[in-house]
Amino acid sequence: MITGRKILVKVKPFTGSEYSVEIDPEEPRKDLYLSIVNVDPRELPENPLTPSRACPFINFFRSPHEFKEWQSTLDEKLRKAVKLVSLEEAYTLYKEKILKLLEEAVSR
Helix, strand or coil: CCCCCCEEEEECCCCCCCEEEEECCCCCCCCCEEEEECCCHHHCCCCCCCCCCCHHHCCEECCHHHHHHHHCCCCHHHHHHEEEEEHHHHHHHHHHHHHHHHHHHHHC
16 A cells, blocks of 8 residues: 555465465455554554554454454454454545645645
């Protein structure tokens, strides 16, 4: 999403075998979903192995059911902190966030 180009993503699902999928921002896949964090990342537990506190909670899923299985392994606070979106919705949210950051930078 960040590069605006097609990328190959390796997915290690909560259950099942690892697989690879090509993601194209111009043609979002309809068979893939993304979990996103819907709270301020500072509310999430620290993880020294990732660049952001949100990283462990941003994952790809083949179905809402697969997401629910993974989500059920989280404690209650974290279950409420993540939600599932389609890739198309994820691209839209990302673009809105980038545009907002650009507007804020220009207005300074």
